Amino acid sequence: DQQVKQNSPSLSVQEGRISILNCDYTNSMFDYFLWYKKYPAEGPTFLISISSIKDKNEDGRFTVFLNKSAKHLSLHIVPSQPGDSAVYFCAASPNNNAGNMLTFGGGTRLMVKP
């Protein structure tokens, strides 16, 4: 049972354009959402997060949007740069006292072409 899904395994974008990565979840208990970037041979690197009390959070070129009614979140990267080429994982955490156990999506490989 995949509670967090990233339906696009890959995405190719031209440098300078917008990259939009999507993520869907099924568990209504999730209330904290994160995006991670992963380069080969490295661990995932935290990018940006959003709490369920918000619908948008922005950090530089990265913006995360949350649509709770649709159980959907997206990551926008503007403008995209070749160095953004990596695998992006969305992750979600429930509102409980068990800490921040994250459930990850399967990842989307982003390729930004110069």
Added chain:
Amino acid sequence: DSGVTQTPKHLITATGQRVTLRCSPRSGDLSVYWYQQSLDQGLQFLIQYYNGEERAKGNILERFSAQQFPDLHSELNLSSLELGDSALYFCASSRSGYNSPLHFGNGTRLTVT
């Protein structure tokens, strides 16, 4: 550099053997998490410790166990290894409390032959 240190980086061993993976969390982080990433798979949560106590458990096999020591470093023990245990094993740490992002180490790549 996330501040999370994992050793060793690579491990090659035979079926039936036992290995120990080690993780040092970021300074000040009380929670440690272990995740497994098999080939072409997402990251699967194994287990979480908070300040020495087990806090949450995921799909961790009975052949696997973990602990967190008083100095907050953690070890993941994998025994009776099978070919299917070959994977990347990541450790992450976070501040205590709610809504803190996890910071990951660079992983240990385990190959079982």
